[in-house]
Amino acid sequence: MTENSPDKKPEILDAEIVEDAPTPPVEVPEPDYSESGVPSFDHVRDRIEQRYTTSIGSTELAGLGGKEDVASLDKKIADRDKAAKDKLAEIRRAMREQ
Numbered sequence: 001m002t003e004n005s006p007d008k009k010p011e012i013l014d015a016e017i018v019e020d021a022p023t024p025p026v027e028v029p030e031p032d033y034s035e036s037g038v039p040s041f042d043h044v045r046d047r048i049e050q051r052y053t054t055s056i057g058s059t060e061l062a063g064l065g066g067k068e069d070v071a072s073l074d075k076k077i078a079d080r081d082k083a084a085k086d087k088l089a090e091i092r093r094a095m096r097e098q
Contacts, residue, residue, distance in 0.1 A: 032043030063069060 032040045032046075034040070
């Protein structure tokens with residue numbers, strides 16, 4: 001007999017449908033990091049350069065771009081500190097007189 005003959009019945013398979021178990025999400029490491037979470041040299045260098053350029057930009061925006069400006073700022077701070085000490089001494093003298 002051949003498989004297509006009407007006398008032969010098709011073979012019945014007994015099977016059950018099993019749903020796929022949910023797969024845990026794959027954690028993809030952040031770019032520029034190794035599988036164990038260690039940053040690459042290029043990533044660290046880029047971060048340092050970014051912070052450096054940010055500090056330079058902040059300095060320029062604050063108007064402290066040159067050495068002369070830093071020296072004048074130091075003088076202003078010293079003058080302010082001296083004035084504060086003088087004022088404190090004056091207040092203490094006034095409190096003793098009372």
